[in-house]
Amino acid sequence: MVFVLMAVAVLVLLVAVHRYVWRRFVGDTTAPGGMARRAGTVAVWLLPLLSLGALVSGRVGAPFWLQRALAWPGYLWLAALLYLTLALLVGEAVRPVLRRFLAHREGRGAEVGPGPAESAPSRPGTVAREAAARDVSPFAAHGGPAPAAPVTAGPSRRLFVARAVGGAAAVAGLGTVGYGAYSVLRGPQVKRVTVPLAKLPRAAHGFRIAVVSDIHLGPVLGRAHTQRIVDTINRTQPDLIAVVGDLVDGTVADLGPAVEPLAQLSARHGSFFVTGNHEYYSGAAPWIEHVRELGLHPLENTRVEIEGFDLAGVNDIAGQGEGQGPDFDRALGGRDRTRAAVLLAHQPVVIDDAVACGVDLQLSGHTHGGQLWPGNYLAELANPTAAGLERYGDTQLYVSRGAGAWGPPVRVGAPSDITVVQLASRQA
Secondary structure, three states, rough: HHHHHHHHHHHHHHHHHHHHHHHHHHOOOOOOHHHHHHHHHHHHHHHHHHHHHHHOOOOOOOOOHHHHHHHHHHHHHHHHHHHHHHHHHHHHHHHHHHHHHHHHHHHHHHHHOOHHHHHHOOOOOOOHHHHHHHHHHHHHHOOOOOOHHHHHHHHHOOHHHHHHHHHHHHHHHHHHHHHHHHHHHHHOOOEEEEEEEEEOOOOOOOEEEEEOOHHHHHHHHHHHHHHHHHHHHHOOOEEEEEEEEOOOOOHHHHHHHHHHHHHHHHOOOOOEOOOOHHHHHHHHHHHHHHHHOOOOOOOOOOOEOOOOEEEEEEOOHHHHHHHOOOHHHHHOOOOOOOOOEEEEOHHHHHHHHHHHOOOEEEOOEEEEEEEHHOOOHHHHHHHOOOEEEEEEEEEEEEOOOOOOOOOOOOEEEOEEEEEEEEEEEOOO
């Protein structure tokens, strides 16, 4: 029942927002019955339908070509709707100021009387020419009554303001979306973070882990995006690579070619993988087997000993519905606690379990850093850490913003990243 009420509330909100956007961009700026109004009205009906299709096509098993056809316009419209609406709301504050300014300027113009040349008496024979130049009747020029005639006026003050504010909002909103899409498609940037670990031996000082999460290969981001990520990681020459969940949004049959570049990953101690929630939406078991075939080592509630520390990985919380959720006892139980432990866990919310198990450093993703401002505020409410490095007791948590994007291929205020985490020994 709660889900139904929430769905209805979201639907009502979306209808209201689309109505508001139509009114400000179309209703207030175009003539009734005109082609521009008809085109704008069709767009306001069609674009949300494309967004709905993009959201549900994968879940209902639509052909992959159809998912791709719907994804670009459908997802981009969701981002555009957000920033167009925000820009219009800012415009609501500007609108009355602009109206008052125009009214004041027009009022000052009306107070200015005729100049000396205009007030001088006209010579005989020039009345008709002057009247014609002013588009008035010669009778009116002599002070007599003029025949009624239609007056052609330019856009009204209200229409001018609507078009000026709407145009500025369109430029701001669509410009933001365009830059946000570019920031995703150019690929993630490299961040470098040094994390001191009290138990790390001197021999492991400077050990570098390349952390990548939330690549979200699917109908929008494909093989070319994977190749950019692989090339970026390999250029950092890490000692170990950690792929921390949400690699894909789709099946192995559809996305197998898109992930193939992962076989090119190169690190002295190998590449490791843990599941994210989206793997369970897409079929986790086939994907775990597939990444193993590509040369990655899945850590399914288990650990391995690396030079100077233990590397553990747990399944994502979303696997609980399939009996494959995180098991910290299996992954971390019975180990030598004098050794440092690094945990790969997709969601930051398991940090309390990591603390209880004596983990020194947890590496996570999932949040995207909010992806679309002001989504960062929601991410901060839903997660202990939305992005970056923080300490919880004796455990440190690092959260990557991710290397891709879910839904709209757009990031605003939350740039994508691949993080090279350099471990530091306090004994060095």
